[in-house]
Amino acid sequence: MSARPCPRCGREFDLRRTPRCPSCLVDLWLGADEFVRPKHDPRLLPLQWESYRSVLNPDFVASPRPYLLFAAEQGAWYFDTHYDMQIQFTHKPLGRAPGAGIPVGRSMPEHALDSLLIAEADSAECAHAFAVSLEQFEAQIRSGEFRPLEVCPTHLCDQLQRPGSDRCEDHAEPAKTAEPATKD
Numbered sequence: 001m002s003a004r005p006c007p008r009c010g011r012e013f014d015l016r017r018t019p020r021c022p023s024c025l026v027d028l029w030l031g032a033d034e035f036v037r038p039k040h041d042p043r044l045l046p047l048q049w050e051s052y053r054s055v056l057n058p059d060f061v062a063s064p065r066p067y068l069l070f071a072a073e074q075g076a077w078y079f080d081t082h083y084d085m086q087i088q089f090t091h092k093p094l095g096r097a098p099g100a101g102i103p104v105g106r107s108m109p110e111h112a113l114d115s116l117l118i119a120e121a122d123s124a125e126c127a128h129a130f131a132v133s134l135e136q137f138e139a140q141i142r143s144g145e146f147r148p149l150e151v152c153p154t155h156l157c158d159q160l161q162r163p164g165s166d167r168c169e170d171h172a173e174p175a176k177t178a179e180p181a182t183k184d
């Protein structure tokens with residue numbers, strides 16, 4: 001445990017587990033432009049889509065904050081190597097299935113999905129939520145598509161960083177400038 005006070009609200013949190021304090025992370029997610037996208041919005045049902053999709057459960061959409069606080073406190077951070085973004089995964093937030101799946105050609109959900117995924121979870125603009133299955137998520141970890149974030153090795157830093165990188169963004173080497181060397 002490496003507790004730090006949140007610079008925004010003062011709440012202590014563990015930088016090795018989450019890049020922001022859970023309370024402020026929930027504010028960031030809910031402030032995103034389209035946290036519940038039409039594809040995953042149960043209020044638009046019945047509705048067919050051109051591919052398999054998941055919809056969130058109506059209770060989640062009506063009052064997301066308790067689910068998200070649970071997720072922010074209990075969930076884990078990964079890097080999605082396919083979409084090149086950070087994601088946050090929580091199995092059964094509040095002990096419930098946060099959504100359900102709709103097969104191609106159908107217009108209503110047919111099976112529960114037990115886990116919540118926040119895509120672009122570090123983005124104040126683009127964060128968005130949908131439901132997934134733990135079984136599928138674990139298969140994507142095994143295949144290397146999703147990799148856990150790592151802790152920056154810089155002394156006393158403890159921030160999470162992209163897997164495979166040397167340091168977190170704060171401690172990365174500054175990019176070399178592309179300007180040609182000046183002659184004298």
Ligand SMILES: [Zn+2]
Binds near residue numbers: 008024025
């Ligand atoms: Zn905070």
Ligand SMILES: [Zn+2]
Binds near residue numbers: 170
């Ligand atoms: Zn660092």
